[in-house]
Amino acid sequence: MLPDALAPLLPSTPADAFVQRALSGQSAVWDAALTAREVIATLEAHRIGPLVCAQLPPDAWTTLPMELQTWVKASARRQALLDIQQTLALRELLALARDRGAPVLLLKGVPTSHRHYAEPHHRVKTDVDALIRPADRDAFIKLLEELGYLRSDGLTGTLVNRQVTLTRGDVAVDVHWSVSNTALFAHALDFDTMWAERAPIPALGEAAYGPSDEDLFLHACFHLAVHLSYEFALVWLYDIHLMASRWAPEALERCLRRAGRLRILRVCLACLALSRAWFGTPYAEEVCAGLAREAAPELSARTLACRLSRLSRLQMELAALSWRERFILLREVTLPPADYLRRRYADATTWLPWLHARRWLGLRGQASPRTESRR
Structure with missing residues (x-):
């Protein structure tokens, strides 16, 4: 039986119902109550574009808006290419x-x-x-x-x-x-x-x-x-x-x-x-x-x-730890290693206590060369 606390995760929108039909072998013919953008947003949020592309039967494909067809096929191609790279x-x-x-x-x-x-x-x-x-x-x-x-x-x-x-x-x-x-x-x-x-x-x-x-x-x-x-x-x-x-x-x-x-x-x-x-x-x-x-x-x-x-999540985390582990967690959160601070602030020379203070105050660091190279 599903816990009552998880009821909000059940299908609740027309887009959810469409996805549910598509992935459970039911008829997924397009419904006039749907919009392509709503379904695309749902597929993207749940990361199931390539799966829906593979699961939809031919008779359902012909009823889909062209915008949705294009997006679903593109998502499948992107994942196929990434799979090769991986x-x-x-x-x-x-x-x-x-x-x-x-x-x-x-x-x-x-x-x-x-x-x-x-x-x-x-x-x-x-x-x-x-x-x-x-x-x-x-x-x-x-x-x-x-x-x-x-x-x-x-x-x-x-x-x-x-x-x-x-x-x-x-x-x-x-x-x-x-x-x-x-x-x-x-x-x-x-x-x-x-x-x-x-x-x-x-x-x-x-x-x-x-x-x-x-x-x-x-x-x-x-x-x-x-x-x-x-x-x-x-x-x-x-x-x-x-x-x-x-x-x-x-x-x-x-x-x-x-x-x-x-x-x-x-x-x-x-x-x-x-x-x-x-x-x-x-x-x-x-x-x-x-x-x-x-x-x-x-x-x-x-x-x-x-x-x-x-x-609440922190309380659950602490409840699962021993007192010694709680101390370790507190130390790691409040006093992270020097190499982490220097990477975060892209700063190899500043006095380390000042970098700790900047982090405690919530001051953002300058993007490091590594971060910049990924953008």
């Missing part, structure tokens, strides 16, 4: 990382698109997500920089932000050393266990691996849960729909029982219910209801809300 980049990067003894697991869009979509470019992937061991972080980032990738100026640390983005041309690589930036889920899955169960991605070369089907599903669920309150996108929900739809009932039940042991069962059940409401995802509802009745209270279920203030 594939070439990953073949190069992953082989070198393997040779240097730094194993990499690809997360989210890349493994899901290759494993569950008819064609990988049907799934929008604005970046590539790479999970590494924390011990390999510096070496892997150095490798990317040797290959010409430019590091973003974002703040990173042990707890404050467990990822960094590096970009080369149109290819962006999000380097993660934790499965989640949120403490609620950061330890739900660990790299070594995921690596032991990894699955190859042959199209990306011999060094390309993604998580197992179970790990991919669990990660997709808690990743979506983290974003529900501020960035709900159907591209993530459709991943869950495809994964759940292809599992035998006993496989899904086994995965959900594991989710219960990881204390993320209610998150997974809510994602399944939301997926069924949008796309008609088939699963044994009575089994899910039974598991929900057996489940212990889970702190992670607090994420299941459409509107969470920054204060």
Whole structure:
């Protein structure tokens, strides 16, 4: 059953209804109540233009306004081109990382698109997500920089932000050393266990691996849960729909029982219910209801809300941390490393306490040469 707090995420506009029909195998013939711009805005916000392009039957295409046809086809072409660039980049990067003894697991869009979509470019992937061991972080980032990738100026640390983005041309690589930036889920899955169960991605070369089907599903669920309150996108929900739809009932039940042991069962059940409401995802509802009745209270279920203030999110984060970790987080937020401040303010000589003061006062920094080169 869908939690009441998530009801605002259900289809509610004519554009939502059109998208729902297009992606759930129903008639998606154009409705006079729709406007092309409204549908384009919805497809763009949910990052599903290429998917709708692939899913629409020929009889529906002929009823679409030309403006919408043009936009949808263009979005599919853009993703197909980006997929080629990402594939070439990953073949190069992953082989070198393997040779240097730094194993990499690809997360989210890349493994899901290759494993569950008819064609990988049907799934929008604005970046590539790479999970590494924390011990390999510096070496892997150095490798990317040797290959010409430019590091973003974002703040990173042990707890404050467990990822960094590096970009080369149109290819962006999000380097993660934790499965989640949120403490609620950061330890739900660990790299070594995921690596032991990894699955190859042959199209990306011999060094390309993604998580197992179970790990991919669990990660997709808690990743979506983290974003529900501020960035709900159907591209993530459709991943869950495809994964759940292809599992035998006993496989899904086994995965959900594991989710219960990881204390993320209610998150997974809510994602399944939301997926069924949008796309008609088939699963044994009575089994899910039974598991929900057996489940212990889970702190992670607090994420299941459409509107969470920054204060509420901070409170959830702190509740999941030990006192020692809270101190580390406070230190990383208030006193970030010197190299971050100097990158942010493009200033290699100013007295460091003054740069801290500028940040506390909310003064914007001058764009660094790295940032300028990406514009």
